[in-house]
Amino acid sequence: MTTSATRPPFVKEVSTEPFIHLKTLKIDSTLSDLFLYDSKIEIDFPGKEVIDRFHNNSTLPGIILLHQGQFQGMISRRRFWEHMSRPYSLDLFYKRSLSSLYGFTQTDILMLESQSKIVDAVRYALQRCPELLYEPIVVKLEDRGYRLLDIHQLLMAQSKIHELTTQLLDEKTYAHRVQTEKMASLGRMMAGVAHEIRNPVNSINGNLDFLGDYYNTFVELLQRYQKELVEKSEDLIDFEEDIELDYLLKDTPKIVETLQTSAERLMQLVTSLRNFSRMDESQRQFIDIGECLESTLLILRNQLKNTIEVVRDYQDIPQISCYSGQLSQVFMNLLANAIDALMDRKEQENSSMWQPQITILTAVLESTQNSRQVSIKIADNGPGIPPEIQENIFEDFFTTKPVGKGTGLGLAISYQIVTQKHGGEIKMRSQVGVGTEFEIVLPVELEETAN
Secondary structure, three states: OOOOOOOOOOOOOOOOOHHHHHHHOOOOOEHHHOOOEOOEEEOOOEHHHHHHHHHHOOOOOEEEEEEOOEEEEEEEHHHHHHHHOOOOHHHHHOOOEHHHHHHHHOOOOOEEEOOOEHHHHHHHHHOOOHHHOOOOEEEEOOOOOEEEEOHHHHHHHHHHHHHHHHHHHHHHHHHHHHHHHHHHHHHHHHHHHHHHHHHHHHHHHHHHHHHHHHHHHHHHHHHHHHHHOOOOOHHHHHHHHHHOHHHHHHHHHHHHHHHHHHHHHHHHHHHHHHHHOOOOOOOOEEEOHHHHHHHHHHHOHHHHOOOOEEEEEEOOOOOEEEOHHHHHHHHHHHHHHHHHHHHHHHHHHOOOOOOOEEEEEEEEEOOOOOOEEEEEEEEEOOOOOOHHHHOOOOOOOOOOOOOOOOOOOHHHHHHHHHHHHOOOEEEEEEEOOOEEEEEEEEEEOOHHHHO
16 A cells, blocks of 8 residues: 555646636536546545645645545545634644544535536536535546546636627527528518519510400401402412411410410419518418418429429318418428439439429328317428438528538528427428428417417
8 A cells, every 4th residue: 555655745736727728618518628636645644645735736626535546535625624723633633544534524525427518517516505515526537537626617617608608699699680681681672573573564464365355356357358358369378378377377376375374473473472572571361381382382493493393282271370471481491402402412313213302291180179280291302311410400500501502590590480480390300311301380270369
């Protein structure tokens, strides 16, 4: 056994600046990131050894007691001097073994693993009874060693983490506010553009009806002229052949019909833009989910093109009370993410055997008599999301897209819109190599109670 005579000379064991480590702390930092005091002594050493150590290091919070290298307990600076200041204690324990002193000072010890998070350690420390509140914490290392953590340093670390948390929340709030303002500005711009487009499109659409009527009238007049003419001149015959009169008579109605279809589609797009632009609406309104989905798909028509097949299965569901513009934004985010995922897989695989596909399902969920819910599922057969990052997808600023392509706010904002604004749920199921499905579950309010 090691004795005081054979023990090497005592050397000051701690830094004079233990708090320098606070500069490198993170929100999820553990006790191993803090300065831990390595101060141990065999329990059969005399009390004089502890007095010397405390005199040589004014910041040392305590001493870990060992018996043949095994942990026996801990004497804190405060509790040690408390007992040593009593009458005759110095004479009694100065040369006697620490085990006798420890019998008087022994108390409950808080021992934590070195990988314990700082925020958890603070909670455990503050849950102790008041007389133990400032006792140091024993930290158990992964190699079975032991260190001491000063409670003051722990609270300083907690203060730093609180500062970092506040800063991060401020950054998230600012980014969210910027995104909200940007979407509101975009909504106002889209509403203005939609309004400017709507008037000329209305004019075109209305005049096409007149154009169709005029054409039919001219065709009837032409047919009557042809009946009245007994014989056509050669010039007239040549002119009819040059202009391909028969073809014009057959093709013109098709052109008018195509223009009418295009004008109607443009009107639908304008309506979709107006619905999507209602980002700052203050009151709910009843909408048809199917129409809302179709409006969003119409806006994304250019991205879908003929490359991605969209499979629709809209069941007969009731209208729901919601903020239509915000819900359209959720559908837009989910569909845009699905398109990006499908395009990424297409570039990677480049296989003619695989057909990119988005499936949209709506249904009424079975529920209690007093409440009903609707489900909207948007699924793709893209690459899927790895399990290790699935739990992070709804967090602010989390994105797997390259820099400049994704903000990491789309799904976070969608989650907030669904859960906080509409009292619903948004769920995600994904399997690598199979695809990803998002399900939005929204409550159905009766029309008379929604106003």
